Amino acid sequence: MPRPSAAEEDLVRQAGRALSRHGLVHAYGHCSMRLDAGHFLVSPAKPLGLVADEDACSVVPLDGPLPEGVLGEVRIHREIYRRRPEVGGVVRSMPRRVMTLGTARITPRARHGFGAYFAPFPPLWDDPQLLRSDEQAAALAEQMGPARAIVMRGNGAVTAGASLEEAVVLSWYLEDAARVEFEARAAGIAESGVILSEAEAAQRATWAGAIRERMWAHLTAESGKP
Incomplete structure (x- = not known):
């Protein structure tokens, strides 16, 4: 079992606190980062906004049972890492607008840059139920496929990125896409509104120009500090 570095544990705790500070998780939610081909590091089993510097994260193997004390839905992370070697970070979140749309079986369309x-x-x-079995988690990962996110009906969302930082940024992007979708429908302009074409979306969904890094810096900045 690999031993994570202090920097890796700090990154997971920082990501969790950022998700909480921006309303993407509350009492529920967790995040993780890949350590190597066979293990990942997951946030402490407590509300992410309450995670302290002394709270230890848990190393989870991709094979075998979940370690004692690890939350049951961390199975979702494990199944995604198993299937997608390019994924370096996973976030299980509870964004408000994503949750609202999901109850109506709606996921946000690519109406603006972040939706791309x-x-x-x-x-x-x-399925609105908690995922507490290996079979359920595997089925969700299969349905997610290569997508950057999957919405869970009335139960939040999961994002996957090349790094934990990217997965956190994608969680914010997903909620903003849901905000635009919700407001367009509320204003009665959803049907007449423009959806990005496949070519437009592919061009816009770029990480060039430090896009990911700037949003990560924004999300992890402490309130009141420059």
Whole structure:
């Protein structure tokens, strides 16, 4: 079992606190980063906004049972890492607008720049129950496929990125895409509104120009500090 570095544990704790500070998780939610081909590091089993510097993260193997004390839905992370070697970070979140749309079996369309990262729209896991079995988690990962996110009906979302930082940024992007979708529908302009074409979305969904790094810096900045 690999031993994570202090920097790796600090990164997971920092990501969790950022998700909480921006309303993407609350009492529920977790995040993780890949350590190597066979293990990942997951946040402490407590509300992410309450995670302290002394709270230890847990190393989870891709094979075998979940370690004692690790939350049951961390199975989702494990199944995604198993299937997608390019994924370096996973976030299980509870964004408000994503949750609202999901109850109606709606996922946000690629209506603006941030929505482009999920074009044409994220898949929907059409089951509001908690995922507490290996079979359920495997089925969700299969349905997610290569997508950057999957919306869970009435139960939040999961994002996957090349790094934990990217997965956190994608969680914010997904909620903003849901905000635009919700407001367009509320204003009655959803049908007449423009959806990005496949070519437009592919061009816009870029990380060039430090796009990921700037949003990560924004999300992890402490309130009141420059």
